[in-house]
Structures are given as structure tokens and as C-alpha cells.
Amino acid sequence: MADKAKIAILLSGRGSNMAAMVYAAKLPDCPFEIVLVASNDLKAPGLKLAEAESIATFAHSHKGLTREAHDIIMHDAIVRSGAEYVVLAGYMRILSDGFVRKWADHMLNIHPSLLPKYKGLDTYQRAIDAGDDVAGCSVHLVTPELDDGPILAQTEVAILPDDDADSLASRILIAEHQLYPSTLAKYVTREADPDWILGQVRQRALALAETHERPSFGAPGWRVGSKTTGKYFAYLAQSHHGEASIALLVKTTGLDEQAALIDADPDLYYIPKFYGKSGWIAIRLDTGRTDWDHISDRLYASWRQVAPKRLTKMIAIADQF
Structure with missing residues (x-):
């Protein structure tokens, strides 16, 4: 098999999508490997999981730093890891235009809606309030405009009559864990397609x-x-x-x-x-x-x-x- 694509994951919390990536990468035919898990929160639970799986970690708080200054620190850590792609997995920071440009076409994000619907926050409740029959998740390339990059893949999730934001979110998260690793695998091998x-x-x-x-x-x-x-x-x-x-x-x-x-x-x-x-x-x-x-x-x-x-x-x- 050809050399595996090297992935850095950025997170701010528990990192359930990161975990899905880590375990997908253990499969012998997976075309990517996780070389770094990094966070803006030194106490992010996802860092412990990554360490337990023998994956390099890095953390640096954004407090007291400009957005650009913190992004430079994160970028340098990613480069040192040898990563070729950046995957955002619950990274609760709006990235600077300079950082996004450096990783253009090499940075992916997952968003809990069927983009272009419901960019930003509160996506589950907004879908319910709109009377939608389905919600879902989207994997897209990251561009300077929030949640606006080219869509790579989507999964629909039915909205049940008794759904609230929490119950809908729990099912969409399952869909995310399926969609994100498979989309990443397809994207990093696209140049052989x-x-x-x-x-x-x-x-x-x-x-x-x-x-x-x-x-x-x-x-x-x-x-x-x-x-x-x-x-x-x-x-x-x-x-x-x-x-x-x-x-x-x-x-x-x-x-x-x-x-x-x-x-x-x-x-x-x-x-x-x-x-x-x-x-x-x-x-x-x-x-x-x-x-x-x-x-x-x-x-x-x-x-x-x-x-x-x-x-x-x-x-x-x-x-x-």
C-alpha cells in the first residue's frame, strides 16, 4: 500500500470524532494515520484518549493571545508533526484567514447540519423549529468564511416527532462518526482516482x-x-x-x-x-x-x-x- 496520509486533528473537548478517526486508522486498509492531536485547551479530555493510543499530543491555551498568534503556534506544531492534512473535530476556535490559507484544500471540518442550511450554532433546534423532516451532518473543506467551504459528503438523519435538540444530536453524532473517517479516506486518496x-x-x-x-x-x-x-x-x-x-x-x-x-x-x-x-x-x-x-x-x-x-x-x- 502507498504511504499513508498523515493527519493532525484539532479539538477542544472530548473528541468523539477524533476517536472515530483513531480507530478507523487502525484498520489495515485505512489510507491515513493520525500523527498529532492538538488542542487549545490543556485539559481537553480528547488529549488523554489520544495519549492512551500512543498518539503525539500538543496543547497551548489561546488565552491572552491574539487569534493570529495562537494560530501560528498551532500551525508550527502541526508542521513539526509532519502532518499533511488538518482535521477539525470539535475545535471551538474561529481560525484566522492566514491559517486557513496555509492549509487550503488540506483542512476538513464536520458540521452538524445539511449545509448550506444552519451554519453556526444551535443547528439541531433550528432544524426542529423549521419543521424539517431530516437533519444531518456535512463534511466540508475549510475556507475563511464560516461553514462555507465546498461540501465533500453529507448524511441525512430523520427527525422524529418527539425529538428535542439533545435526542437529535445524539443520532447525528453517530452519523458523524461514520461519515467523517470515510470521507477523509476518500479525500486523501483522490489523486489516485x-x-x-x-x-x-x-x-x-x-x-x-x-x-x-x-x-x-x-x-x-x-x-x-x-x-x-x-x-x-x-x-x-x-x-x-x-x-x-x-x-x-x-x-x-x-x-x-x-x-x-x-x-x-x-x-x-x-x-x-x-x-x-x-x-x-x-x-x-x-x-x-x-x-x-x-x-x-x-x-x-x-x-x-x-x-x-x-x-x-x-x-x-x-x-x-
Whole structure:
């Protein structure tokens, strides 16, 4: 199995969602491991549970510190632990924009409502007062705006006729314990998911001027120009022509550049069958460490080689200013 994703969990209390993560991580096929449990409360009960399970802990009170100063301390502890992702599990602190930016797309939270409904507190009673048939929980990415990041997964929980806030909360908590570890597992392995990879390439390819998608021998491909005379500048190869990896095929400036790229990083680049003699290069996308800015740059460079002159001429003029 590939190296497991390293997770830091932030909590302020008992940490029942943290416990669900800890025990999920004990399963042999779990793709993540907990390397740190940290808190803003030195007496948080969740810290004792983590210590009992031989997980490193860290605590530093926020009292007397600015939000930004405390977040710097927590960030430094997370970095020292080697964590790649931050999971909020009942962390009762609004995080500074600077902290959120540092962990953009690598920090998850669980909220006890079916977002975008009922952001903030008192979610159970608000759902009951609204006469809803169902409540639930949502796992989302953390962004500067409270409870507003992209939703990764949700679970509905029925509201019973005699429910009060406490009884509803107890059942939603069970749903949280199921949803959070499974969503985290799926998220940390997303870069090996062929559908996710295709979506990332498609988004970047179609963002280039006058491009459209057209399959070629069963593989997704992208062309620039008209539907009839357009030219291919990229393909996505997945177990195509006998090659086991998922890779992006793009044009280089020629065989010299192709050879130089492979010499520089033979684990990332290879010569694709049937295309290599024409100077195309294959860039692996299934390593789990794809540099998507680099992929955008390679797509653009390939697009520019075959784009109609009227498009490249305009770009050349713009580059002079």
C-alpha cells in the first residue's frame, strides 16, 4: 500500500470524532494515520484518549493571545508533526484567514447540519423549529468564511416527532462518526482516482481558448480550433496502448526537450507508445503528488504549439507588454 496520509486533528473537548478517526486508522486498509492531536485547551479530555493510543499530543491555551498568534503556534506544531492534512473535530476556535490559507484544500471540518442550511450554532433546534423532516451532518473543506467551504459528503438523519435538540444530536453524532473517517479516506486518496484526475485535466484544458474535448481511440483528448479542423494538444492515457499508468500526453518542442525531461525526472516522464516518435511526452498523474501548476503550464505550452496563428499572435503581442 502507498504511504499513508498523515493527519493532525484539532479539538477542544472530548473528541468523539477524533476517536472515530483513531480507530478507523487502525484498520489495515485505512489510507491515513493520525500523527498529532492538538488542542487549545490543556485539559481537553480528547488529549488523554489520544495519549492512551500512543498518539503525539500538543496543547497551548489561546488565552491572552491574539487569534493570529495562537494560530501560528498551532500551525508550527502541526508542521513539526509532519502532518499533511488538518482535521477539525470539535475545535471551538474561529481560525484566522492566514491559517486557513496555509492549509487550503488540506483542512476538513464536520458540521452538524445539511449545509448550506444552519451554519453556526444551535443547528439541531433550528432544524426542529423549521419543521424539517431530516437533519444531518456535512463534511466540508475549510475556507475563511464560516461553514462555507465546498461540501465533500453529507448524511441525512430523520427527525422524529418527539425529538428535542439533545435526542437529535445524539443520532447525528453517530452519523458523524461514520461519515467523517470515510470521507477523509476518500479525500486523501483522490489523486489516485481516475475520475478525479480526468476532471482536473479537463478543467485546465478547456480553460484554454477555443478548445474542445474529443475522444481519440477511446481516450479523452483536447483540441484547439474548430470542430472540423482543430488539432489535438493533449490526451489522457489510462491503461492505454498497454501502459499501466494514468498519464497526460502533451507535445514538446522536439526530441531534445523530450529526452531532457525524461533525464531530469524518469519517474515522472516517459515516452508514450505511438506518440513518442513525434515528440510527445507522457506525464504520470497517478503518483499522488501531482504538481497541477506544472500540468497547467505543460498544457498551455502544448496548446500554443498547435493553436491557430491568430490566437498565438495575440498572445505574442500581449507578452510584449
